[in-house]
Amino acid sequence: MLDHLFxxxxxxxxxxxxxxxxxxxxxxxxxxxxxxxxxxxxxxxxKGFGCNGRVFFWLRLGTGDAGAVHVGFxxxxxxxxxxxxxAAMQHGATDNGPPGARLHYxxxxxxxxxxxxxxxxxxVVYKSxxxxx
Numbered sequence: 001m002l003d004h005l006f007x008x009x010x011x012x013x014x015x016x017x018x019x020x021x022x023x024x025x026x027x028x029x030x031x032x033x034x035x036x037x038x039x040x041x042x043x044x045x046x047k048g049f050g051c052n053g054r055v056f057f058w059l060r061l062g063t064g065d066a067g068a069v070h071v072g073f074x075x076x077x078x079x080x081x082x083x084x085x086x087a088a089m090q091h092g093a094t095d096n097g098p099p100g101a102r103l104h105y106x107x108x109x110x111x112x113x114x115x116x117x118x119x120x121x122x123x124v125v126y127k128s129x130x131x132x133x
Contacts, residue, residue, distance in 0.1 A: 008062030
C-alpha cells in the first residue's frame with residue numbers, strides 16, 4: 001500500500017482548484033498545505049489532498065513528466081466514477097476514456113480516464129469485487 005505520492009505541477013493554484021473539483025466526488029479534499037521551510041533544506045511547499053484522516057496525494061511546484069505517471073483513484077461506486085469524470089471535464093480535463101466497463105481487465109472494472117491540466121493520466125476506478133461496503 002502506498003502512503004503518499006508527490007506530483008510536480010507547473011501551476012499549483014490551478015492544479016489545486018482542478019483537483020478540488022475532480023476529487024470531491026470521491027470524498028478526497030484539499031486538507032493541508034505544508035510550508036517547505038519547515039522541512040530539510042530545499043524541501044518543496046506542498047498542497048495535500050486526502051480523506052479519512054490521511055493525506056496521501058500531494059502537489060508541488062515543478063517540472064513534471066506527464067508520461068511518467070499514471071494515478072488511479074479508488075471510487076466506491078460507478079456513480080462516483082461518473083461524477084468525478086464529469087467534474088474533471090467541467091474544470092479543464094482532457095478526455096482519455098469516458099466512464100464505462102474496462103472489459104479488457106474485468107467486466108466488473110468500471111473506470112474513467114482523463115488528463116489533468118499538466119497532462120498527467122488520471123484514472124478513477126470502481127472494482128466491485130474489492131469493495132464490501
